[in-house]
Amino acid sequence: MKKFYITTPIYYVNAEPHIGSSYTTIIGDILARYKRMMGYDVFYLTGTDEHGQKIAQAAKERGVEPQQLCDELAQKFKELWKELEITNDYFIRTTDEHHMKTVQFFVSKMMENGDIYKGTYEGWYCVPCETYWNEDELEHSEDGKHLCPSCKREVQLIREENYFFKLSKYNEPLLKHFKENPDFVEPDFRRNEMLKILESGLKDLSITRTTLKWGIPMPNDPEHVIYVWVDALINYVSAIGYPDNMETFNKWWPADVHLIGKEINRFHSLIWPAMLMSVGLPLPKKIFAHGWLTVNGQKISKSLGNAIDPREYVKKYGNDVVRYYLVRDIVFGKDGDFSEENLVKRLNSDLANDYGNLLHRTLAMIVKHFDGQIPGIGELEELDKKLLENYEKTKQTYIELMDRYRITEALEVLWQFIGDLNKYFDEAKPWILAKEGNKGRLGTVLSLVTESIFKVATLVSCVMPNSSREIYSRLSISEAFSEKFLEGWNILKGNKVVHGEPLFKKIEKTEKEVQKLQKSNKQGDKPMEKQENVVSQAENVVSLEELIDIDYFKKVDLRVAKIISAEKVEKSEKLLKLQIDLGELGTRQIVAGIAQFYKPEELVGRLIVVVANLKPAKLMGIESKGMLLAAKKNDKLTLLTVASEIEPGAKIS
Ligand code: MSP
Numbered sequence: 076m077k078k079f080y081i082t083t084p085i086y087y088v089n090a091e092p093h094i095g096s097s098y099t100t101i102i103g104d105i106l107a108r109y110k111r112m113m114g115y116d117v118f119y120l121t122g123t124d125e126h127g128q129k130i131a132q133a134a135k136e137r138g139v140e141p142q143q144l145c146d147e148l149a150q151k152f153k154e155l156w157k158e159l160e161i162t163n164d165y166f167i168r169t170t171d172e173h174h175m176k177t178v179q180f181f182v183s184k185m186m187e188n189g190d191i192y193k194g195t196y197e198g199w200y201c202v203p204c205e206t207y208w209n210e211d212e213l214e215h216s217e218d219g220k221h222l223c224p225s226c227k228r229e230v231q232l233i234r235e236e237n238y239f240f241k242l243s244k245y246n247e248p249l250l251k252h253f254k255e256n257p258d259f260v261e262p263d264f265r266r267n268e269m270l271k272i273l274e275s276g277l278k279d280l281s282i283t284r285t286t287l288k289w290g291i292p293m294p295n296d297p298e299h300v301i302y303v304w305v306d307a308l309i310n311y312v313s314a315i316g317y318p319d320n321m322e323t324f325n326k327w328w329p330a331d332v333h334l335i336g337k338e339i340n341r342f343h344s345l346i347w348p349a350m351l352m353s354v355g356l357p358l359p360k361k362i363f364a365h366g367w368l369t370v371n372g373q374k375i376s377k378s379l380g381n382a383i384d385p386r387e388y389v390k391k392y393g394n395d396v397v398r399y400y401l402v403r404d405i406v407f408g409k410d411g412d413f414s415e416e417n418l419v420k421r422l423n424s425d426l427a428n429d430y431g432n433l434l435h436r437t438l439a440m441i442v443k444h445f446d447g448q449i450p451g452i453g454e455l456e457e458l459d460k461k462l463l464e465n466y467e468k469t470k471q472t473y474i475e476l477m478d479r480y481r482i483t484e485a486l487e488v489l490w491q492f493i494g495d496l497n498k499y500f501d502e503a504k505p506w507i508l509a510k511e512g513n514k515g516r517l518g519t520v521l522s523l524v525t526e527s528i529f530k531v532a533t534l535v536s537c538v539m540p541n542s543s544r545e546i547y548s549r550l551s552i553s554e555a556f557s558e559k560f561l562e563g564w565n566i567l568k569g570n571k572v573v574h575g576e577p578l579f580k581k582i583e584k585t586e587k588e589v590q591k592l593q594k595s596n597k598q599g600d601k602p603m604e605k606q607e608n609v610v611s612q613a614e615n616v617v618s619l620e621e622l623i624d625i626d627y628f629k630k631v632d633l634r635v636a637k638i639i640s641a642e643k644v645e646k647s648e649k650l651l652k653l654q655i656d657l658g659e660l661g662t663r664q665i666v667a668g669i670a671q672f673y674k675p676e677e678l679v680g681r682l683i684v685v686v687a688n689l690k691p692a693k694l695m696g697i698e699s700k701g702m703l704l705a706a707k708k709n710d711k712l713t714l715l716t717v718a719s720e721i722e723p724g725a726k727i728s
Contacts, residue, residue, distance in 0.1 A: 079110040079117045080327040084335050085124040085167060085310050088148035089133035092155050093382035094413060095336075095368050095375040101398055102365065102407065102482065103334050104161045108537035109477050111162075112556045118327050120314050121156070122167030123149045127303030128202050131289040141289045145170055158386060160394055160540065167314040169306055177313035178306050179294040182282075184354040185240065186295070196237045196281040199230040203378065204338070205303050207281060225338050228378075237281040238299060245349035246277045252348065258361060260344045261480070262408045264660050265337060265364040269344045280346065308347045312356070330359040332480065337364045363480050366410035368401075372629060372728065375413065383413060395539035396422050396579070399486075402538060407482045409688075412629055423581045429493050430531070431578035433500065434546065437524045438574045440517075444509055449525055449550070450518030451568035459523055462499050463564070465492060466527060470561055473534055482538075489534060496527050525550065526567055533560045542578050549573045632688035633727035634660065635717050636703075641675035647695055651675060653703075658724015660687055666699035672712045682717040684727060 083103045086096050100121055107119035125145040134141040149168050156163060167174060185191050199208045201223035208230060214222040221230050250273050253259055253266070260266040283299035284290065290300030311330055316323035335343050340362070348358045367374045370381045388397045400418040403425065405411030441449060455463070469492040476485035500520075508517040529550055536543035536556040543556060551570040552560075560566060636655040639662065644650035649668045656662055665685065684704040691700045704715040 076116045077114065078327065078331075079107070079115040080315070080330045081107055081110075081117070081119050082311055082330055082333050083121040084333075084339060085122040085169065085307055086152060087127075087129060088123045088125050088145050088152070089129050090377035090382075091148065092152050093375060093377060094385045094388075095382070096152075097155065097159060097385045098368050098401060099334055099336060099365065100156060100161055100163075101159060101401060104159075104163070105398065105402060105482060105537045106332070106334075106477075106480065107162055107164075108540065108556075112533065112536055113474075113558050117164070118315065119163045120165050120167060120311070121161070121163045122165075122310060122314070123152055123169070124303070124307045124310075125149070125168055125170045126290040126300075126306050127205050128284075128287050128289070129205055129303075131287060132202065134289075142170065155385070158389065165314055167310050169310060171313075173319070174310060174313040175291050177317055178291045178301060178309045180318055181309050181312075181350070181354060182301060182305065183294050185350065188353055188355075190241045190244065190353045191238050191282070192241070194237060194239045194279075194281075195234065196239075197234040198232070200233045201226065201228065201230045203228055209278070226376075226378075233286070235281075235285050237285070238283040238293060238296075239279045240282045240305075240350070240353070242277045242280045242346065242349050245352050246273060248352055249273055249277075249345060249348060252358065259358075260340070260362045260364070262364070265340055266344075267661055268659060269340060272341060272345065277345065277349075304342055304346065305350070308342065308350065311347075311359070329357045332361045332363055333359050335362060335364050337366055340364045361480075363408075365408055366405075368405065368413050369410055370413060371625065372410075372412065388415070388418070392418065392422060392582075393541065395542045396426065398538050399426065402482045403486045403490075405483075406688075407480070409632075419582050422579060425490055425493075426579040427577065427581040429490065429497060430528075431542075433493065433497055433524065434528050434549075435574075435577050436500070437521055437528065438549065438572050440505055440509065441521050441525065441572050442574050444514070444517060445521070447572050447574075449522055449567045449570050449572060450514075452522045452526070452565050453515055453519045455519070456516075458499065458503060459519065462495070462523060462527070465495055466530065470530070470534065477537075486535070486538065489531060492527075493531060496524060496531075500524055522565070522568065525572070526564055529567060530561055533557070545575075545578060549575055629728070630688075631686055633704075634658075634685050634687045635682055635721055635723055635725040635727065636663075636685040636687075636701075637723040638678045638681050638683060641673075641678040643670060643675060644695055644697060650694060650697075651678070652697060653678065655683070655685065655701075656723040657685070657687060657701075658722055660724055663687075663700045664698060665701045665703060666694040666697050667703050667705075669703075669705065669712065669714070673714070678714075681714070682721070682723070684715040684717065 081103055083099045086092060103119060103121065107117050110117045123145070130144065131141050134144040137144060145168070153166060199210065199213060199221060201208060203226050204223055206223070206225065208223065212224055213230065214224050214227065216222055222228065223230050253270055253273065260269055282302045282305045283293050284302060285299055287300055290303060291306050293299040293301055311333065312324065312328060315327045333343050343362045351358055369375060373379060373381060375381055375383060385397065396418065400421050404417050404421055441447060469488055472488050473485045476488065503520040505517055505520045508520065528546065532543040532546040533556055550567055550572055634657055636657050639654045639656050641651050641653045644652050644666065647670070649670050650666050651670045651673070653665050653667060654662060655665060686702045686704070689702050691698055693699070706713050706715065
């Protein structure tokens with residue numbers, strides 16, 4: 076049987092889970108369910124990271140023993156995953172006996188292989204991130220404090236006698252692995268970040284602490300406890316039996332994908348692979364680093380005080396809607412603002428209007444004209460054949476995208492098909508067929524739509540298991556979601572249907588709710604004056620809707636880019652082809668209609684403003700990935716440029 080091993084990061088138990096930690100877990104769940112539906116034997120792992128200074132400190136602040144804090148909070152994570160219907164196959168805790176033994180075994184092996192030595196660490200440490208930083212990596216506050224470049228909090232200067240891991244020894248092997256496996260780390264801009272670090276050279280890593288007791292003792296020297304990240308990363312192998320149960324271990328390892336947030340990429344893409352190389356184990360097949368859920372552009376996190384409890388939304392809208400929103404509206408891989416208003420928009424339009432309503436209309440007609448029994452697909456007309464072809468293409472693309480973890484795009488393709496199904500319904504005009512008494516044709520049209528919805532429900536069951544199960548049950552299918560239902564037609568012929576309530580209920584925004592949404596948008600938001608204006612106009616919902624809110628604007632990814640080269644597009648008077656440097660987003664080609672205003676040579680080196688997340692387009696057959704901004708009036712045009720020097724790729728907001 077095909078196997079699939081997928082993991083989430085294990086979560087720190089210093090605070091309760093919030094929507095940010097739920098995000099990775101929900102996505103892991105979607106991929107695990109998807110693979111199960113496709114016939115894979117799946118192992119989905121999540122758990123909690125319970126050692127280290129951060130947890131020790133949190134316990135001290137609460138006046139409890141660290142173990143007690145861990146027990147309480149691990150339980151909270153487990154409960155939330157249950158409420159969110161997460162189908163993890165195992166929940167690992169790093170205070171588990173077996174895990175602790177495995178960590179000691181693993182570290183001993185690294186030592187036997189000559190990869191660990193004793194030295195003194197003097198440098199900076201960020202407790203919230205449990206990360207060592209070099210001086211030149213730090214940021215600084217206005218009053219001169221040294222800040223962590225990841226979480227922006229103050230770092231500590233520490234000096235300790237430590238054991239070190241010879242990470243530098245694996246610099247070359249890692250580079251080789253990256254080159255030979257171009258998809259090892261995704262998305263590619265995250266891979267490039269890792270490559271840059273490798274190209275500038277890895278330093279050895281301190282892997283023990285002596286000033287801390289809350290950790291796993293170093294096997295040969297128990298005065299030292301093992302660095303929490305080394306301890307934590309080993310969970311991916313200890314959870315599947317390493318080294319005591321090699322049969323199970325060999326069944327699952329290497330992991331097919333480690334899902335992680337972007338801030339912990341180097342631990343997973345550089346340190347973890349080097350540790351595995353050191354003990355001679357194969358590397359995971361892929362590391363996929365996603366972006367952050369933000370509120371007003373700021374990472375959602377407990378310590379920033381902007382945490383959102385997913386339960387609130389699940390209670391209000393149901394699990395399916397929250398899951399759909401998170402992966403459809405927030406592009407998987409990128410940062411995205413969590414907004415209740417957008418969630419409601421997705422619910423009303425994609426789910427209630429396009430999907431649920433189509434099912435509702437179709438089943439109502441089957442009940443009325445065929446006594447609730449699916450009549451079956453008869454002779455096909457041109458329109459029907461096109462629909463079948465469309466489905467085949469959609470299914471194939473959806474599967475390809477899901478297999479590459481492009482969940483947002485996969486859903487986009489599926490909803491395009493749902494849109495086409497609605498068009499098919501309108502063009503085939505079943506209500507006229509019914510009026511004319513053309514039962515044969517009516518039966519074919521209604522059956523085709525029903526079977527198509529059944530297939531959509533199967534494909535999307537990983538994202539919205541409850542509504543898909545409901546659709547299965549309304550169509551008298553009691554079996555589990557399965558890829559077998561994606562093939563062939565007339566599967567449902569003769570089945571009884573249940574019409575039932577609409578699958579998704581539209582939320583009609585009341586004035587009060589609009590005001591509430593505005594209020595929540597306002598919290599901590601900068602342009603106060605604008606917001607207050609908007610609220611004072613709130614009596615008129617329509618005019619409000621015509622304005623865009625800050626979340627909407629933030630969807631446009633504006634960046635500074637440096638023009639590397641420019642040339643004329645052959646046979647075009649207007650177009651120039653530019654190669655631009657977008658910093659962390661890499662190098663891109665864009666085509667711009669500015670040839671009448673600028674000579675190619677005067678553009679090179681300029682810092683311009685670009686919309687970086689525009690869908691690619693072809694202009695005169697040449698691909699353009701993004702758009703530059705320019706101001707135009709009458710027949711004058713001027714490029715928007717950046718006045719003072721700033722790194723290409725800088726975000727504009
Ligand atoms: N314990 C480490 C991971 C060790 S894995 C061997 C850790 N824990 S964490 O609790 O701080 O974060 C775990 C993960 O939670 C992040 O990598 C990220 O996947 C997720 N998120 C936490 N806040 C998030 C957002 N606001 N948005 C999206 N994901 C976020 O790091």
